[in-house]
Amino acid sequence: MISHRTRMRAVSVVAGLGIVALLAAGCSRGGESGNPSESGAAAASPGITDDSITLGITTPLSGATAGPGTCTVAGITAYFGAKNADGGVKFGDGKTRKVEIKALDDAYDPQKAAANYDQLKDSVFAMTAGLGTPTNRAWREAAIADKVPQALIMTGDPIFSDQKQSPWQLGYVPIYQNEGEAFGKLLASSTDNHKVAILSQNDDYGQGYVEGFKKGIEGAKNIEIVKELTYEATDTSVDAQLTELAGSGADVFFNAMSITPLVISSLQKTQELGWKPSWFLPSNTSSPSAILEPGGASAFPGVYTVAFAQSAAAPTFADSEDGKTFLADLKQYADYPDTPAFPHCVWSYQVGATLDQVFQKMTEPTRDDFMKELRSVKDYVAPLMLEGSSVNTTEDGLPAVSTVQVQKYNGKGYAPATSWQ
Incomplete structure (x- = not known):
């Protein structure tokens, strides 16, 4: 809020x-x-x-x-x-x-x-x-x-x-594809089998994240996308989509969402449904104090995002x-x-x-x-x-910043995630 x-x-x-x-x-x-x-x-x-x-x-x-x-x-x-x-x-x-x-x-x-x-x-x-x-x-x-x-x-x-x-x-x-791909590669490095549910914003924002994620898991035999849904940026609730995704049996939730209140309510709703997968959130909607804490993110086995800058909330x-x-x-x-x-x-x-x-x-x-x-x-x-x-602005097709690091929420902030934990 x-x-x-x-x-x-x-x-x-x-x-x-x-x-x-x-x-x-x-x-x-x-x-x-x-x-x-x-x-x-x-x-x-x-x-x-x-x-x-x-x-x-x-x-x-x-x-x-x-x-x-x-x-x-x-x-x-x-x-x-x-x-x-x-x-x-x-x-x-x-x-x-x-x-x-x-x-x-x-x-x-x-x-x-x-x-x-x-x-x-x-x-x-x-x-x-x-x-x-x-x-x-x-x-x-x-x-x-x-x-x-x-x-x-x-x-x-x-x-x-x-x-x-x-x-x-x-x-x-970084372009959305870079963020999605980085998380996909991290997940693909896991030695376990994973089922993934995807919810994405129905525009270039959401499509870019999903495109990158799918590229990151390409060829990974241990990853299966079991359900994929979208929402509109003007939606005030995604409860129906979350209820459907919860029934998929997915243990990983790739949530390409840009609206702060929707992310908070999504974290809360999935807990109400008894669905507690590991999450991926975009860098711009992964704030520990403004989103994860009010959403009760510590209830999940892992919440991941990517970063290229220091967090002002870090101790x-x-x-x-x-x-x-x-x-x-x-x-x-x-x-x-x-x-x-x-x-x-x-x-x-x-x-x-x-x-x-x-x-x-x-x-x-x-x-x-x-x-x-x-x-x-x-x-x-x-x-x-x-x-x-x-910052490197000399490469056509890339933004000023194109390097990202996957991080995992630890209850207060984020720590680097070099392998799937």
């Missing part, structure tokens, strides 16, 4: 950001990206001046996905808030600029997301960090037509990392130097005083750090130059990454 305090905090953050961004947009220089000015230099694209750059975000700040959606704004706001307080980001053209954020709520509604993009596109330099596959897809073609970067967004849909299909786009998080996080800095920045610059329950706060903080790397390389204040440098980041270890993970 998203508390009233959290909702109010989200509204206050967005309101403040909107005021700052409107001021920045009012003094932004116009002109088409890459067109020469009278001096012979490339004319600045919308949303950038000699001393500021404005980024836009459309993401869910209300509704069922408001928790992770709020984090997509908070993390990047915290990162650039600290940079701005330190003077700003020094770009490759020698100018130092403050980075402003303008965020709008789409409530995980594709139509609202498209309307938000239309509202933002002429006043921001680039769109970034927003959560959701259907919501980001809703304005992808418009962004291509308008030549507006849709950079480092929070969706694992592989279409956003295909340069031919999406020349102005790049995803940040040692707040004691590390990077953890202390992150939590302090989040509180001071994003008005987010709590330890975040969702990984998206850390992810979007990393997005800010990655964009910082891109800005430092830009020699022209244009969207064209931004996209060129965006696709040149290699082996960058962003803050709070797990060992072995890094």
Whole structure:
């Protein structure tokens, strides 16, 4: 459940950001990206001046996905808030600029997301960090037509990392197929026989996870998929599907679900049914404190997910130097005083750090130059990454991060799972 305090905090953050961004947009220089000015230099694209750059975000700040959606704004706001307080980001053209954020709520509604993009596109330099596959897809073609970067967004849909299909786009998080495949391979390494039941969101999100999982277990004679059902992202209950799946006799439940309240109610409903399989959950709906604890996940023999970033809820996080800095920045610059329950706060903080790397390389204040440098980041270890993970934007067809590690819930947080336990 998203508390009233959290909702109010989200509204206050967005309101403040909107005021700052409107001021920045009012003094932004116009002109088409890459067109020469009278001096012979490339004319600045919308949303950038000699001393500021404005980024836009459309993401869910209300509704069922408001928790992770709020984090997509908070993390990047915290990162650039600290940079701005330190003077700003020094770009490759020698100018130092403050980075402003303008965020709008789409409530995980594709139509609202498209309307938000239309509202933002002429006043921001680039769109970034927003959560959701259907919501980001809703304005992808418009962004291509308008030549507006849709950079480092929070969706694992592989279409956003295909340069031919999406020349102005790049995803940040691993594609859904990578997550599903990693879990499939772990399960296939088991010496026991397993029956698997699958419930997936009936869209590219769910289909991507299932596709990856099936690839991971390909050729494994000890794995049998005994039942496979779907649900709609607009559904408020999946009790009927869970009842049917419980009758399958499956000992493993692959649940490719993106809606926080549905995951919690699914954990609770399966216990009511007396069905206690091992679970797999996507990285964006596997929060220990916000989902697993209220869902009673400790009742199951194992709950697995994948990760590439440190968890802010981990016991040692707040004691590390990077953890202390992150939590302090989040509180001071994003008005987010709590330890975040969702990984998206850390992810979007990393997005800010990655964009910082891109800005430092830009020699022209244009969207064209931004996209060129965006696709040149290699082996960058962003803050709070797990060992072995890094940002690499140079491979067509892959998002900025493509390395994942399977982890198992231990009642408080997650520990690495190198073999099926």
